[in-house]
Amino acid sequence: xxxxxxxxxxxxxxxxxxxxxxxxxxxxxxxxxxxxxxxxxxxxxxxxxxxxxxxxxxxxxxxxxxxxxxxxxxxxxxxxxxxxxxxxxxxxxxxxxxxxxxxxxxxxxxxxxxxxxxxxxxxxxxxxxxxxxxxxxxxxxxxxxxxxxxxxxxxxxxxxxxxxxxxxxxxxxxxxxxxxxxxxxxxxxxxxxxxxxxxxxxxxxxxxxxxxxxxxxxxxxxxxxxxxxxxxxxxxxxxxxxxxxxxxxxxxxxxxxxxxxxxxxxxxxxxxxxxxxxxxxxxxxxxxxxxxxxxxxxxxxxxxxxxxxxxxxxxxxxxxxxxxxxxxxxxxxxxxxxxxxxxxxxxxxxxxxxxxxxxxxxxxxxxxxxxxxxxxxxxxxxxxxxxxxxxxxxxxxxxxxxxxxxxxxxxxxxxxxxxxxxxxxxxxxxxxxxxxxxxxxxxxxxxxxxxxxxxxxxxxxxxxxxxxxxxxxxxxxxxxxxxxxxxxxxxxxxxxxxxxxxxxxxxxxxxxxxxxxxxxxxxxxxxxxxxxxxxxxxxxxxxxxxxxxxxxxxxx
Amino acid sequence: xxxxxxxxxxxxxxxxxxxxxxxxxxxxxxxxxxxxxxxxxxxxxxxxxxxxxxxxxxxxxxxxxxxxxxxxxxxxxxxxxxxxxxxxxxxxxxxxxxxxxxxxxxxxxxxxxxxxxxxxxxxxxxxxxxxxxxxxxxxxxxxxxxxxxxxxxxxxxxxxxxxxxxxxxxxxxxxxxxxxxxxxxxxxxxxxxxxxxxxxxxxxxxxxxxxxxxxxxxxxxxxxxxxxxxxxxxxxxxxxxxxxxxxxxxxxxxxx
Numbered sequence: 001x002x003x004x005x006x007x008x009x010x011x012x013x014x015x016x017x018x019x020x021x022x023x024x025x026x027x028x029x030x031x032x033x034x035x036x037x038x039x040x041x042x043x044x045x046x047x048x049x050x051x052x053x054x055x056x057x058x059x060x061x062x063x064x065x066x067x068x069x070x071x072x073x074x075x076x077x078x079x080x081x082x083x084x085x086x087x088x089x090x091x092x093x094x095x096x097x098x099x100x101x102x103x104x105x106x107x108x109x110x111x112x113x114x115x116x117x118x119x120x121x122x123x124x125x126x127x128x129x130x131x132x133x134x135x136x137x138x139x140x141x142x143x144x145x146x147x148x149x150x151x152x153x154x155x156x157x158x159x160x161x162x163x164x165x166x167x168x169x170x171x172x173x174x175x176x177x178x179x180x181x182x183x184x185x186x187x188x189x190x191x192x193x194x195x196x197x198x199x200x201x202x203x204x205x206x207x208x209x210x211x212x213x214x215x216x217x218x219x220x221x222x223x224x225x226x227x228x229x230x231x232x233x234x235x236x237x238x239x240x241x242x243x244x245x246x247x248x249x250x251x252x253x254x255x256x257x258x259x260x261x262x263x264x265x266x267x268x269x270x271x272x273x274x275x276x277x278x279x280x281x282x283x284x285x286x287x288x289x290x291x292x293x294x295x296x297x298x299x300x301x302x303x304x305x306x307x308x309x310x311x312x313x314x315x316x317x318x319x320x321x322x323x324x325x326x327x328x329x330x331x332x333x334x335x336x337x338x339x340x341x342x343x344x345x346x347x348x349x350x351x352x353x354x355x356x357x358x359x360x361x362x363x364x365x366x367x368x369x370x371x372x373x374x375x376x377x378x379x380x381x382x383x384x385x386x387x388x389x390x391x392x393x394x395x396x397x398x399x400x401x402x403x404x405x406x407x408x409x410x411x412x413x414x415x416x417x418x419x420x421x422x423x424x425x426x427x428x429x430x431x432x433x434x435x436x437x438x439x440x441x442x443x444x445x446x447x448x449x450x451x452x453x454x455x456x457x458x459x460x461x462x463x464x465x466x467x468x469x470x471x472x473x474x475x476x477x478x479x480x481x482x483x484x485x486x487x488x489x490x491x492x493x494x495x496x497x498x499x500x501x502x503x504x505x506x507x508x509x510x511x512x513x514x515x516x517x518x519x520x521x522x523x524x525x526x527x528x529x530x531x532x533x534x535x536x537x538x539x540x541x542x543x544x545x546x547x548x549x550x551x552x553x554x555x556x
Numbered sequence: 557x558x559x560x561x562x563x564x565x566x567x568x569x570x571x572x573x574x575x576x577x578x579x580x581x582x583x584x585x586x587x588x589x590x591x592x593x594x595x596x597x598x599x600x601x602x603x604x605x606x607x608x609x610x611x612x613x614x615x616x617x618x619x620x621x622x623x624x625x626x627x628x629x630x631x632x633x634x635x636x637x638x639x640x641x642x643x644x645x646x647x648x649x650x651x652x653x654x655x656x657x658x659x660x661x662x663x664x665x666x667x668x669x670x671x672x673x674x675x676x677x678x679x680x681x682x683x684x685x686x687x688x689x690x691x692x693x694x695x696x697x698x699x700x701x702x703x704x705x706x707x708x709x710x711x712x713x714x715x716x717x718x719x720x721x722x723x724x725x726x727x728x729x730x731x732x733x734x735x736x737x738x739x740x741x742x743x744x745x746x747x748x749x750x751x752x753x754x755x756x757x758x759x760x761x762x763x764x765x766x767x768x769x770x771x772x773x774x775x776x777x778x779x780x781x782x783x784x785x786x787x788x789x790x791x792x793x794x795x796x797x798x799x800x801x802x803x804x805x806x807x808x809x810x811x812x
Contacts, residue, residue, distance in 0.1 A: 029796065037789070049557065132609045132617060146760045149795060149804065153772040153811035160776075161788040169777040177769055180760045187753060190661050190744030192713060199752030210792035212799065218717065223614050227721060228747075231740050235658050245605065267605050294562035300615070301608050335567055336592050336639060340612045350797070380559045390568040391561045416718055420693065421613050424637055437560075534603070537565055542601035 003334065003426025008435070011386050014358035015396050015433055022360070023404045026350055034363040040370045047373040047380070049293050050324055060522040061515065063317045070322060072290040076309050079528035080516065082249045083263065083272065085509035090252065093261070093274040093507065097123040097241075098499040099492075100262055100275050102248045102307065103283035105133025106222070106481065107464025109229040110488030111281045111495070116239035118496025123275060124233070124240055125264050127247035127284075127302045127533065131230040134285050134300050134465060135484060138222025139343035139417065140206065141214035142485075143478035144179035147203060150211035152176040159479060162208040162367045163444075163472020166320070171469050174451040175479065178486040183215060186485075191228050192217050204348045206477035207365040214478045219343050219415045222481055246273065247306060247533050250512055251280060251314045251460070254505040259314070259460035261507065265533070276507060278499040279459045281491045282307045283484075286443035286465035289535040292324050296339025297440035306531035307466040311447050313515045316455050319468040320445025325475055328353075328371035330439025332394035334425045339439045342418060344368075344477040346397060346434075349414060350405040354396040354433070355384035361395075369474045372438035379437070386435060394435040403430050442480060444471050453491035459502065461491035565611075567595055576642040579625065593620055593635035593646060606650035613637040616722035619692070622646035632690045632724050652723040654734040659741070666745040668707025675738050678705055680731040687725035687735055693718045697725045697735050704738050712739060713746035772811050 004012060035043065045051050056068040059077045069077065099115040101108045104126030112124045124130070145155040155176040160167055183201070187193060194202040194216050203212040217224035233240055245267045252261040252274070261277040284307030288299025297303070312318065329342040347353075347364040355361050355378050362374040375395055379385030385393035402411050411430035412419050422429045446468035453461045464484040471479060519526075561568070567590070575586045578596060585600040594611065597604060609617030618635035625643040635648060657674045664670050672679060678701055687697035700715035716739030725735040763769065776784065793806045806812070 029798075037785075052557070128605075128609060129617060132615055136615045137610050137612055144757075146754070146757045148756060149799070149806055149812065151772070151812045152764070152769045153776065154792065156773060156776050157784075157788050157792055160784060165781055165784055165788075173773045173777055177764055177773060180757055180764060183754075184757050184761050187757065188662075188748060190746070190748035192717065192743050192747040192751070193754075195751055195754065197752070199754045200756060201754050205795070205797070211795045220614065220718070223720065224743075227719075227740060228744060231744065232661075234656060235660065237658065289565075291564035293557055294564050296562070296565060298612070300610050301604070335590060336595075336637075337612075338567070339565065376560075390570060392568070393560055417614060420718070421637070534605070535565070536603075537595075537598045538601055538603060539599060 002432060004432065005389055007389060008333065008386065011356045012432060014356070015354050015398055018354070018358040019398065019401060022352055023401055026401070026405055032352070032360045032363045034366060035370060043373045043377060044369060047376040048369055049295070049326060050322065055293055056322055060524065061518045062312050063315055068322055070292050070324060072292050073287060073305060073321065075528055076305055076530040076532060077312055078519065078524050079526060079530035080519065081313070081512050082265070082529050082531070085512050088263070088274060088509060090274060090507035090509065093276040095123060095273060095275045097121050097275065097277050099279050099281060099495045100125065100277035101281045101283060102262060103133070103285060104130040104242065104244070105283065105285055105464065105484065106135035106226055106229060107484035107488040108281065108283035109233050110485050111283060111463055111492035112240050113229065113232055113236070114489050114492025115496040116236050118493060120496045120499050122240045123243060123277070125243045125246050125248060125275070127245070127306070129244055130233070130242050131226050132300060132302060133226065134303060135226045135481070136223045137298060137300060137341060138481050139219045139341060140345040140348070141204070141216040141221050141478045142183070142225070142481040143206070143209070143213045143476070144183040144215060144482065145176065145211065145213050146180045146183060146201060147211065147213065150213055152179065154211050155179065155213060158209050159476060160472070162474050162476040164474060165472065167472035168469035170451040174490065175470055175483060175486050178489070179482055182482060182485045182489065186225065186228065189228050189232055191224055194218065204345065205365065206344055206348055207371065208367045208476045214348065216345065218417070219345055220417045225481060247531070248310060249531055250509060251310050252276070252507050252509065253314060253511055254507055256505050258458045258502070258504065260504045276504065278502050278504055279461065279495040281461040281463055281495055282311055282447065282466055283463045283488065284466050288440045292440060295326065295440045296330060298327055298330060298339060298341035299440070301534065304532040304535060306533060308446065309530045311455065311460070311462070314457060314511050316457060316460070317448045318445060319448055320473055321468060323444040323473045324440060325368055325442035325444050326372040326438040327441030328368055328375055328438055329397055329436040331434070332392045332437045333388045333435040335390050336425065337421065338392070340421070341439070341441065342397060342434055342436055343415070346399055346402070346415065349402045349410065351397055351399050351401050354398055356386045357384065367474055367476065375438055388435065392437065394437040396433040397436045398433045399429045400431055400433060442475055444473055444475055452494050453487045454494065459498065461495050463487040463491040567591060576640060578640050579645040581647050582645065587640060589640060589642070591640055593633070593638050593640055594618055596640045597635065607635065607648040611636045614720055616720035617650065619649045619722040619724045620646055621649060632692055634692045634722070649723065649727055652727045654723065654726055654737060656734065656737045661744050661748050664745060666709040666749045668705065670745070671704045671707070671738065671741070674741060675733070677731060677733050678738055681705065681733065682731055684730060686728045686730070690724040690728045692722065692724060693720060695719055700739055700742070701733065701735060704742055709742045710746050710750050712742035716743065
């Protein structure tokens with residue numbers, strides 16, 4: 001029995017009608033014509049949400065005062081601290097360490113391991129569980145130019161093209177030349193890469209790549225990387241202390257302007273914990289849970305831009321922070337899974353995108369922003385979208401082509417996690433297509449850092465999605481799992497070295513005091529507080545009944 | 557956005573959707589029958605801290621156990637993936653105590669002896685298969701434990717590949733095994749010791765460390781934007797999908 005209602009099955013029939021011919025075309029190597037650079041530009045400017053009017057506003061405080069940011073992020077930058085600096089006696093800190101890593105995803109974990117390898121004592125503080133991060137949700141793969149027909153040169157070019165040539169080139173050089181080193185490290189740690197019997201890596205194309213360099217572990221590449229890294233962190237309890245359910249809420253500086261720790265917030269006891277550290281690695285991930293323009297997202301529950309807010313208050317500039325990556329293929333049916341990611345690997349394996357008439361309308365492996373804009377155009381201007389029973393719009397991603405192209409059983413073998421996610425709702429994706437629409441996926445920009453993950457504040461490093469510059473205005477598939485590990489590793493190595501000689505002076509929260517003054521001077525009157533820590537999904541009807549007027553203890 | 561219905565993470569609940577009673581840790585709430593357990597918890601007014609992670613069925617944070625009121629049978633699922641049912645009595649198990657031994661993967665061999673030394677309790681498996689029945693990922697948990705006992709490490713790894721480490725198996729085991737850590741060890745041993753290492757990768761790492769690509773990358777760092785775009789458009793040959801079968805090689809080999 002199909003999990004699709006009758007209203008959608010009519011359009012599926014049209015998809016089925018054109019399928020055999022599309023498979024034949026693919027076998028002959030014929031592809032839907034990719035857009036020219038000019039056409040890309042045009043569709044982006046008209047249909048990509050980043051370029052639409054009303055989605056951004058100017059921020060009037062902080063190091064990027066006067067710049068435009070997405071509304072939802074601007075609200076967080078123009079918000080009060082969760083704490084009052086006066087309440088803290090920083091001479092009496094609670095914990096002390098060499099390196100404090102904020103964030104327990106792939107970037108934070110690899111940074112912690114590398115700093116520990118350097119002999120540093122590490123505290124890894126994380127908002128939720130260790131490993132709760134967008135890393136686990138990355139499905140398709142990790143890029144590394146390790147084949148004979150490829151080289152870091154082409155990886156560099158592809159990455160720049162994807163980012164519209166705006167990426168920080170020195171950072172891209174680090175990214176692409178470290179990539180094989182990272183793959184080799186993961187192999188040694190025991191990651192189960194998809195391989196041929198002789199040990200050769202199985203590689204595939206991703207959108208915007210000219211060579212096959214996507215390495216994977218089924219469709220749970222990020223999950224596999226994360227569980228291996230977390231497992232390795234647990235092999236070093238003498239060096240790395242993990243503190244879960246304790247997000248950082250402010251950075252600490254010392255009297256000489258160096259980064260010198262952070263204040264953590266224990267989500268369960270509501271205590272604040274002052275951690276003094278010789279170096280801090282910011283690895284808090286991205287901002288998908290801000291739901292820009294009301295879009296759903298593929299992101300983890302904790303993706304609320306906390307690190308951006310903290311570092312911005314401490315004086316770090318942001319770059320490409322107005323650039324949101326919308327992944328072209330998010331689920332729109334069933335309603336329970338709206339927004340969830342369908343990996344680009346599906347298109348890498350040969351599935352094409354189709355409108356409600358079963359017609360192709362876009363080359364399936366355009367860079368993500370272009371692909372997303374084309375889908376939005378098809379659904380809005382051209383009116384060729386499929387309407388779901390709850391009124392959402394989408395187009396088909398024809399996964400059954402994969403078994404026809406690559407042999408029966410390929411879908412189940414290559415996309416096991418996706419297969420099980422849909423079969424729970426009665427949809428067999430090896431036989432029926434998936435209905436998709438763009439979904440918020442990735443924070444393209446972030447904190448300023450250099451090619452060694454150093455920020456403009458001495459002792460503060462930045463690694464992973466929280467950083468900006470690596471991907472320019474658009475990230476390619478397989479470059480984020482790579483990014484977190486390349487710069488997690490570099491941050492860990494450099495911080496591990498740096499802490500050997502640095503002396504930390506008196507701790508201060510003066511930057512928070514000044515930021516509050518700036519808010520006041522800019523005339524910003526608001527109740528908003530940041531970092532957000534967790535998204536608020538409580539219904540208004542429930543909130544209206546939360547009428548406690550006085551608090552006793554910590555009972556809310 | 558114009559012409560598109562967008563509601564963030566809020567589920568659309570069509571008018572007339574049936575409300576059903578669910579019992580969250582025994583306490584009754586009426587929720588729309590179309591919601592997942594996770595969204596039903598939020599609908600009821602819970603701010604989730606523990607028991608919520610990726611919200612997409614891959615992180616293992618939201619392991620949930622439930623019964624249907626009046627029935628003896630226990631069910632297991634992920635709160636973010638399981639749609640509520642009428643009279644569901646549920647609790648999340650956001651954490652369950654586990655055993656994990658420190659090890660050094662470099663100095664371990666992929667053998668039955670290694671598994672028995674690090675996790676000797678696997679030998680006490682009574683073969684009840686309760687672990688398998690508790691798995692929300694439909695993994696044959698008991699089979700992979702048996703593979704570990706036999707020393708078939710690769711089979712243990714492959715059978716446990718979809719594991720999200722939610723711990724439901726471990727919460728149910730009469731032999732007190734921490735299954736997912738056994739699978740974790742087997743997978744790392746397989747990746748590091750059973751799979752052949754990639755020779756081409758080793759060679760590429762050596763080339764990088766010898767500085768071979770530095771001048772090529774410097775060219776790109778220093779190129780004008782115009783030149784960079786020209787190379788991007790004109791000098792990138794696209795590797796065909798069937799390149800391996802064809803033994804494809806690019807014509808331009810200057811930068812390999």
